Amino acid sequence: DVKVTQSSRYLVKRTGEKVFLECVQDMDHENMFWYRQDPGLGLRLIYFSYDVKMKEKGDIPEGYSVSREKKERFSLILESASTNQTSMYLCASTLRLRTDTQYFGPGTRLTVL
Amino acid sequence: AQSVTQLGSHVSVSEGALVLLRCNYSSSVPPYLFWYVQYPNQGLQLLLKYTTGATLVKGINGFEAEFKKSETSFHLTKPSAHMSDAAEYFCAVTLGFTGGGNKLTFGTGTQLKVEL
Numbered sequence: 001d002v003k004v005t006q007s008s009r010y011l012v013k014r015t016g017e018k019v020f021l022e023c024v025q026d027m028d029h030e031n032m033f034w035y036r037q038d039p040g041l042g043l044r045l046i047y048f049s050y051d052v053k054m055k056e057k058g059d060i061p062e063g064y065s066v067s068r069e070k071k072e073r074f075s076l077i078l079e080s081a082s083t084n085q086t087s088m089y090l091c092a093s094t095l096r097l098r099t100d101t102q103y104f105g106p107g108t109r110l111t112v113l
Numbered sequence: 114a115q116s117v118t119q120l121g122s123h124v125s126v127s128e129g130a131l132v133l134l135r136c137n138y139s140s141s142v143p144p145y146l147f148w149y150v151q152y153p154n155q156g157l158q159l160l161l162k163y164t165t166g167a168t169l170v171k172g173i174n175g176f177e178a179e180f181k182k183s184e185t186s187f188h189l190t191k192p193s194a195h196m197s198d199a200a201e202y203f204c205a206v207t208l209g210f211t212g213g214g215n216k217l218t219f220g221t222g223t224q225l226k227v228e229l
Binding site: 035045098107 | 122145149154155156157158159162164203207208216217219220221222
């Protein structure tokens with residue numbers, strides 16, 4: 001059974017803190033994604049990675065960075081958290097872009113105070 | 114570029130009634146289309162997808178969708194709603210050719226409520 005896990009379900013941080021969200025997949029997928037989900041806005045792509053150490057910006061990369069040192073792990077970094085980054089963050093992976101199913105983790109609900 | 118519009122952020126149906134969730138897309142080239150479902154406190158999971166071939170696509174849990182190019186639509190239906198169908202549903206589109214970009218664009222979601 002395919003599995004995408006995220007390091008935390010709930011996270012509370014202070015403004016200005018550096019925040020790491022981690023995602024691990026066990027399906028040997030090349031492609032991994034970070035989305036942000038907000039009510040009324042659906043899912044918006046922050047970054048994706050198509051190979052180890054390779055990344056591309058999505059629709060809303062400002063204030064975020066990513067790291068992919070190993071194929072199975074994709075990290076989202078908030079260099080200096082702000083209150084407007086309070087959101088649900090979803091990680092996903094897929095074998096082939098465009099046609100294949102994206103498999104999602106359960107999400108991390110981040111609150112920045 | 115591509116975009117997705119889901120009409121109705123909230124839809125309420127009675128148990129046993131027809132479920133119809135609307136999705137219209139905009140794409141300059143043939144699209145690949147997806148419906149995902151998100152149950153409370155969970156990530157998204159695929160319901161069904163259209164890439165090529167038959168335009169009527171069947172998915173899990175009795176759902177189906179029909180790709181209608183002339184109407185640029187990919188509406189999701191289920192003949193008889195069940196309480197367990199209560200969830201948020203997302204339509205998504207990507208461009209169906211190499212070099213068309215790799216982004217999956219999601220709609221804003223439709224929350225389905227099923228009442229007794």
